[in-house]
Amino acid sequence: MLAYGGGDAAAFEALYAKHRGALFRYVLRSVKDRGAAEELYQDVWMRVIEARGRYSPQAKFTTWLYTIAHNRLVDHWRARGLNLVSLDEDEAAMAEPAATPGAEPERILEARQALDRLVDALAALPLAQREAFLLHHEGDLTAAQIAEVTGTHEEAAKSRLRYAMRKLREAIE
Amino acid sequence: MSDDDAVERRYRELAREEPPPAIDAAILAAARRRGPSRIGRWAGPVSIAAVLMLGIGVSLRMQTEKPGVESAMPSEYAAPASPEYAAPPASQLDAPAVAAPAQAPARQLDVPAAAAEKPAAAAPQRLEKRAAPADPARQLERIAQLRESGAHAEADRLLEEFRRRHPGFRIPEAMWERVRAR
Secondary structure (H helix, E strand, O other): OHHHOOOOOOHHHHHHHHHHHHHHHHHHHOOOHHHHHHHHHHHHHHHHHHHHHHHOOOHHHHHHHHHHHHHHHHHHHHHHOOHHHHHHHHHHHHOOOOOOOOOOOOOOOHHHHHHHHHHHHHHHHHHHHHHHHHHHHHOOHHHHHHHHHHHHOOOHHHHHHOOOOOEEEEEEE | OHHHHHHHHHHHHHHHOOOOOOHHHHHHHHHHHHHHHHHHHHHHHHHHHHHHHHHHHHHHHHHHOOOOOOOOOOOOOOOOOOOOHHOOOHHHHOOOOOOOOOOHHHHHHHOOHHHHHHHHHHHHHHHHHHHHOOOOOHHHHHHHHHHHOOOOHHHHHHHHHHHOOOOOOOOHHHHHHHHHOO
């Protein structure tokens, strides 16, 4: 990123190639609409380009990139009237067994049905848990980095990740 | 294989979406068009120059506003590097502070005696105003004003910077309506 800030366009292309797929899937799975996802995704990269002179060498690029993406998503969610205070509401409900659609006891061997359930379960996760899952599995961020990106504490990030994995496990079993 | 591994494996099968080629092309074209960041290249020298200018400007202000310091005002307000400001004449530095209004140089006689106290009081306020607002509320107010004046690009930039500096800050709803992107 520093090289790109200094004028090396090839450096940006290398960064873009490395992060494009993961960042796209993170944005895509954070919003309901593919059109909105594509627009947001492009907007995030435009902000990266505009901010090239302000990139701090002390910040890991991945953390910086996903912070920009997270903040852009927050703007998007707010614009749609989402109450961000309720991001973690479902964590209180996890104290009791969750009655999710995919919790039937029978084992389904068809891989496509398991994937379908995973898709549905991922979409059904509370925003904060889904985001923690995506930042970990797409962005390859640790809990500490997830906390930094989302402006929360490491323990909260770990907790969200744990709850997300638990719900997804139940969905594909 | 652990249960978490199973989730990961399934997710890897699922996660194959990629951005459309048209978006890739648009982003890469924008990156090439922007070229090198002037900020990035000249950040160091510009920062040093800015700090020097600010420091000199503040010093000059304090000399002209502090009561009792009777420095001779030049006929023209010279650039900060002017030698006239380098060392005020010693005789003026020795002037008694208590009689400042009566003994003020010709330029300052235009200021009423009652107002002579104001510069000292105003100086800290002016200094405070020039300092970069670290208060999140002030930063948000500035962004809101930019938004209201139609300077959306600058507002977007400052909002992004604000989020970077204060990632956990919850913007009140009323303020959010004023600063959010249009």
